[in-house]
Each structure stands twice: as structure tokens, then as C-alpha cells.
Amino acid sequence: MGQDTRFALQVQNLHKVYSNGKSALDGVNLNVPKGAFYALLGPNGAGKSTLINILADIVRPTAGSASLLGHDVFHDKAWCKRHMGVVPQEIALDPFFTPREVLAITSGLFGCKPDNAWIDELLGRLELSEHANRNARQLSGGMRRRLLVAQALVHKPPLVILDEPTAGVDVELRRRLWDFMRELNAAGTTILLTTHYLEEAEELCDYVTIIDQGRVVADRPMRELMRDVAGRYLWLRYGEGFTMSDEDARALVDFQPRASDRGVCLTLRHGKPDETNFHEAYQAAVSRFGAPVDAGVRQEDLEDVFIRLTHDDTNDKQQGDRT
Amino acid sequence: MKPVNPRGAWTLFLRETRRFMTVKMQTIVAPALTAILYLLVFRYAMGARSVPGLDVDYFSFLIPGLVMMSMLQNAFANTSSSIIVGKVMNVHIYLLMAPLSAIEVVGAFLAAAVVRALTVATVLLLVLAPFTALTFAHFGLILLYGVCGSILMGGFGLIAGMWSDKFDDMALINNFVIMPLTFLSGVFYSVKQLPPFWQQVNHFNPFFYLIDGFRYGFLGVGDTNPFTAMWVVSGATFVCMAACWGLWRIGWRLKE
Structure with a gap:
């Protein structure tokens, strides 16, 4: 496949048909430039999580290809996994371990030397320091979500994929979480995120892809989208x-x-x-x-554009408009 | 997957070892207590009679079988519970997301299962030592059968965990496959006490060879040729490891 060094992540013609016959992705393309803060948007069931889970190797693709920094995601799996951190949408934590242990174990599983300074920093930045040695079972929903974010960052990946990282997180913490993401982004980390908070996506992200029913309906820099489509x-x-x-x-x-x-x-x-x-x-x-x-x-703001693009039966027209 | 990740495999091994060490009462003390209860009950029920066909007293006969049975059950429990808990709580995805090859994952799980089985066996033997004069006729065979048996059952546990979608499925396997096979494998009796037909049936039970070979290591006598048993056991262990590797590689019943 064409590997363009400008891109951190490229997905080409990705298809997924689940075993029950449901088609979740129908030829999705995605080009995430290096250093981008990239929004992947779509209504529930559009295929966002399927796409992310395929990249994370939790779901098998039916067809298509993907490359991460020039490495084939489906064949050079170990390399790619080391170079991306994924925050899954569903909160799942091993009830056996404390947040600190979870982070140390995850770091080890990714083949990293124990880096307590970084783990401490993550715990601090995500406001988990006080709870670092408590059982994961005792954490609130918002804390668990933040621990998942820390878990995805513990091996310092150049690409971070966040699937609804702020669901159930209050406004204040959400703001601080985004500040942290912005800092990482400024330091060179490429960030791909899905969120239902569209005003946040509009504010944070410089690129946007909107998918609906497994197909891309808009794909362009945020500013262009707002200028041309809004x-x-x-x-x-x-x-x-x-x-x-x-x-x-x-x-x-x-x-x-x-x-x-x-x-x-x-x-x-x-x-x-x-x-x-x-x-x-x-x-x-x-x-x-x-x-x-x-x-x-x-x-129109991003939300209006989003609703128009994903509720419109004439998506084909919008697709024709795309560059 | 080409690049190897020994640190990752080691971390996984430690994690799976920690999992049972933090709940020692459940995973080590409880099995030891169960085995001692069996031993006491059978000792007083059977008295000091010797086992027909073998020139040993019943008590000495029983000990290796009980130790092996505990090892097998604990090896199975270690892998199967970890995988099924992971699946039910959806934390198995982190293992799928980690840059670990199937060999590394399976190796780490099986190694932890072996460590748990050997720990339980050691504790049991230490507890039982005061009650009887333990003999170790062939220590190498004891170790070989112990390790092979743990790998085999750890592997079965891994596969059973992957197959199960809920705790019920796992209970089904435990009650209808693992328990009958372990109980009907000659732990409590010598197969020579059975009618010829059932003697034959026992020869198709892999647990029978494990327990018989293990017992041969202690007592120097057994129900079957220890070399036949060795072939059966090492063959089965190899097949089981290969199956685990292949199934993990494709993410059998783990990935959509």
C-alpha cells in the first residue's frame, strides 16, 4: 500500500462484516497526519468503535489494510501495538490490582522498563495519585475512565486513540484531561479521538472524519469543513x-x-x-x-453540520462534494 | 509477530503468579486442607489393608494420587479462571492489545499454572510428611509427570477459558469433564481392582496415566508400564500446547 511519511495512520478500504451478518464498516479510508489532533465522529453504531477495535487487534477485519508510521498494522502487529495506545470505550479494569499495579503491569506487557517517574506523572496528571494504591474496584466511574487513559499512555506511544475518553467525566476534569491531551499533542503525539461532545471536538481537533453507517461522509481539516460545509x-x-x-x-x-x-x-x-x-x-x-x-x-456549528450529514438521506451528494 | 517481547511475557507470568499468591487461602491452603480430609477419611474407612495387585499399603498408595489430583485441578483453575474472569469483565482485551505473540502468552500462562501446581504439591507433601514415611523411588519421574500434568491441565484450562463465555460454561466443564476424569483415574483405587472392561476404559483417560506415572515415581510400582505412560503424557502435553498456541494465535472465541 502507498505509505506516505506525512501520515501517522492510514486506513484503506476497511470492511467489517460481523458474524451475524451486520456490516459495520463499508470501505472506510482514514488518513491521520503526523501530529494531528484528529476527530472521528459519527452517531452511535456508525462503526467508530469497530474501526478502533480493529486497529487495537480486538476485532478481526473482513478486508482492507492499515498502516501505522509505515508499518502494516495487520502483519507487523507487535511493532504497531508498541507504537499505539488505545483507550477502549467500555470501562473494564482488572479488579485484582491497584491503579499503580495496573500501570506497572501494562508497562511491562508492552515491553517497557519500569518507569516509576512516568507512572507517577501519569497518576498525577490524571488526578489518581490519591487512589494509586487502592483497589481498582473502589474507583468511581470517572476515575476508572482516567485510569484507562493512563494505561494507554504508559508506554509513551506516538499515536494515541481515545474512544469516548470523556464519557461520564465531569466538566472540570474533562477540561483538564483535554489540556493534558493538548500538551501531549504539542509534544508531538498524534491523537485520534471519538467523542459525543461536538463542541469539544470542534475546539480541539484540526482534522475531522465523520462516518455514518460504516461509510465516510466527510473527511477534511476542521477549518475547511466549517468554512465549506457549515x-x-x-x-x-x-x-x-x-x-x-x-x-x-x-x-x-x-x-x-x-x-x-x-x-x-x-x-x-x-x-x-x-x-x-x-x-x-x-x-x-x-x-x-x-x-x-x-x-x-x-x-452552523459542528453539531449542526454533523446532524445534517448523518441524518441526510442524500449522503451521496455530500460524498460527491468531498475532495 | 517477529519482535520478541521477553519482558512482556515475564510480566504476564508474574501477573498470573501474583493472582493466586494474593489469595493463598483459596488457592493453596484450601486445596491442601481438602486433600488432607480425603486422606483422613479414606485412611480410617479403609484401615491398614494393602492395595490388591500392588504390594503397598493403601495410605502410601493414596498420597501420590491425591497430590497429583490437586496439582491437576489447580493448574486447570489457574488458567481457566484467569481467562474467564478476563472475558466476563472484558479485561482480556488488554492482553489482545499488548504486543505479545501467542507463544509468549501461552508460555506465561502455562508457566504460572505449573508454579501454582508445584506450590500446592510442595505444601501438601510437607503437611502429609508427618503422617507417613514418604518414599521417592524416582524423583525425576515425579518431576516429569508433575510438570507435564500441570502443563496439560493448564492448557486445558486455557482452552476451556477461551471456549467459555460465562461462569456457567466453566462450571459445566468443571463438573462434567474435569471432576469425573480426575475421580475415575485411579486416585482412590488401583485399576486392577476393576472389572476388565472398566480397566480398558481407564486406559483412555489421560489422567490415569498422569496419576499412575506420578505414583510410580514415588512408590516404584504402578498399574501400567511407566514408559507407555510417559509417551502418552508427553505426547498429550505437546498436542495440548500446540492447540493452545494455535487457538490463541487466531483469537479463538476472543476476537469477533
Whole structure:
């Protein structure tokens, strides 16, 4: 397969059909640049965890290939496993050991010399120091989740894959966890994550792939996605009893008008980056309905884009738009 | 997988050893107590009679069999419980995610099973020593059978753990396969006491060879030719290890 040194992880045409006949991945491609903070998004059941579990060697792929820093993930398994750390979605901990023991054992299993300084740092950064010597059974859900993160980092992998690392973690801790991830990323670690907190993904990640029903529906740098795919709307309020006739609708057809009983919403287009046809839209509305009592422009955020892309039956159109 | 990971295998071995050492009461003291109870009950039930066909008293006959039975059951328990607990709690995924080859994983699990079996055997023999004059006719054979038997049963335990999806499945194997095979293997009787048909049936029970060979190591007498037993046991051990390796390699019943 083509190994491009710019990428930390490349997945090509990955398929997975489970033994019950359910197809979870239907030809997924993924190119994660080195040093990226990469979001893999999709609704529940889209195939995100299947993809991650295949990379982690917990699930067997049906077809396709993957390479990590130029090494074949499915054939050079030991090398690849040493160079990636995976936080699985489901919280699972061996009840037999304390967090410190879990980390020491994991480090050993990955063939690393015991590095207590690093283990201490991980425990500290993930705020587990106080609980380091307690039985894993006594940890709260959020602590367990953080221990899983520590476990994935204990062998200092250049690629870290986090499957829903912040589910069930409170806002404050979530923020500190992301700060830590950002630091690791700044130090050169490539990070691939899935999350349902889309505003966090939008803020943190520089690349995004959205998958739905096992297929990629969007795949581009976050900024480009927001610039090109996120819509801008002009809304104008006229108050109670507003109506739009068929004739009005025909006249405004370029702006895909949507009317409510209080006003109308028009879709704006980008001419150049940072420039829209706001003025034409406003003029057109005013010429049909007169001056509004209030108006504003709304920019779609990642969540809107996500919902539009994954709830749209015309995904093929979006796929055609992709570069 | 080409690059070897001896540190990883060693860590796994230590982990599996720690697992039983931290619950010594359950894993070492309890089996020792069970074996002593058997011994006392049978000693007073059977009196001082000797075993028909073999020129030994019943008590001396019973000890090696009981020791071996404990070893086999403990070796099986060590691997099977670790794997099934891992599967039920979903922590087996960390082992799949670790850069360990099938040889390293299977080797570490089996080595830990052998250590547990030998620990239990040593404790048992130390406890039983005051009750009788132990003889070690062929120490090398004792060790060979002990180690082979533990590997064999540790391997069965590994496979049983992979096969099981819940604790019920494991209980099924324990009650319907392991217990009958161990009890009907000549621990408590000499097969020469059985009708000819059942003597033949016993020759298909791998436990029979393990226990008989082990006993031969202590007493210098047995129900079957110790060299036949050696071939059967080492052959079975080899096949079992190969099966473990092959099944782990493909992630049998571990990976979707």
C-alpha cells in the first residue's frame, strides 16, 4: 500500500462484516497526519468503535489494510501495538490490582522498563495519585475512565486513540484531561479521538472524519469543513401572522427560503472565503416583505453540520462534494 | 509477530503468579486442607489393608494420587479462571492489545499454572510428611509427570477459558469433564481392582496415566508400564500446547 511519511495512520478500504451478518464498516479510508489532533465522529453504531477495535487487534477485519508510521498494522502487529495506545470505550479494569499495579503491569506487557517517574506523572496528571494504591474496584466511574487513559499512555506511544475518553467525566476534569491531551499533542503525539461532545471536538481537533453507517461522509481539516460545509443563514422576523406566498417563495428560490408564522430564514452562500451574499439576500427579503423588526445571521456549528450529514438521506451528494 | 517481547511475557507470568499468591487461602491452603480430609477419611474407612495387585499399603498408595489430583485441578483453575474472569469483565482485551505473540502468552500462562501446581504439591507433601514415611523411588519421574500434568491441565484450562463465555460454561466443564476424569483415574483405587472392561476404559483417560506415572515415581510400582505412560503424557502435553498456541494465535472465541 502507498505509505506516505506525512501520515501517522492510514486506513484503506476497511470492511467489517460481523458474524451475524451486520456490516459495520463499508470501505472506510482514514488518513491521520503526523501530529494531528484528529476527530472521528459519527452517531452511535456508525462503526467508530469497530474501526478502533480493529486497529487495537480486538476485532478481526473482513478486508482492507492499515498502516501505522509505515508499518502494516495487520502483519507487523507487535511493532504497531508498541507504537499505539488505545483507550477502549467500555470501562473494564482488572479488579485484582491497584491503579499503580495496573500501570506497572501494562508497562511491562508492552515491553517497557519500569518507569516509576512516568507512572507517577501519569497518576498525577490524571488526578489518581490519591487512589494509586487502592483497589481498582473502589474507583468511581470517572476515575476508572482516567485510569484507562493512563494505561494507554504508559508506554509513551506516538499515536494515541481515545474512544469516548470523556464519557461520564465531569466538566472540570474533562477540561483538564483535554489540556493534558493538548500538551501531549504539542509534544508531538498524534491523537485520534471519538467523542459525543461536538463542541469539544470542534475546539480541539484540526482534522475531522465523520462516518455514518460504516461509510465516510466527510473527511477534511476542521477549518475547511466549517468554512465549506457549515451553512450560514439570515433570519428576518416580522412578527405574528407572517405568511409567505408561493410567489414570494419563487422569487426567493435562490435563497431556499423557509418560513414560519413569525418570519423567514434564508440560506447564504459563500462567494469568497469570509464573504457571503448577505446583502442580496437581505435586499430580496426586504423587497418582498418590507423591513423586518429584527434580523440576524446564524452560523452552523459542528453539531449542526454533523446532524445534517448523518441524518441526510442524500449522503451521496455530500460524498460527491468531498475532495 | 517477529519482535520478541521477553519482558512482556515475564510480566504476564508474574501477573498470573501474583493472582493466586494474593489469595493463598483459596488457592493453596484450601486445596491442601481438602486433600488432607480425603486422606483422613479414606485412611480410617479403609484401615491398614494393602492395595490388591500392588504390594503397598493403601495410605502410601493414596498420597501420590491425591497430590497429583490437586496439582491437576489447580493448574486447570489457574488458567481457566484467569481467562474467564478476563472475558466476563472484558479485561482480556488488554492482553489482545499488548504486543505479545501467542507463544509468549501461552508460555506465561502455562508457566504460572505449573508454579501454582508445584506450590500446592510442595505444601501438601510437607503437611502429609508427618503422617507417613514418604518414599521417592524416582524423583525425576515425579518431576516429569508433575510438570507435564500441570502443563496439560493448564492448557486445558486455557482452552476451556477461551471456549467459555460465562461462569456457567466453566462450571459445566468443571463438573462434567474435569471432576469425573480426575475421580475415575485411579486416585482412590488401583485399576486392577476393576472389572476388565472398566480397566480398558481407564486406559483412555489421560489422567490415569498422569496419576499412575506420578505414583510410580514415588512408590516404584504402578498399574501400567511407566514408559507407555510417559509417551502418552508427553505426547498429550505437546498436542495440548500446540492447540493452545494455535487457538490463541487466531483469537479463538476472543476476537469477533
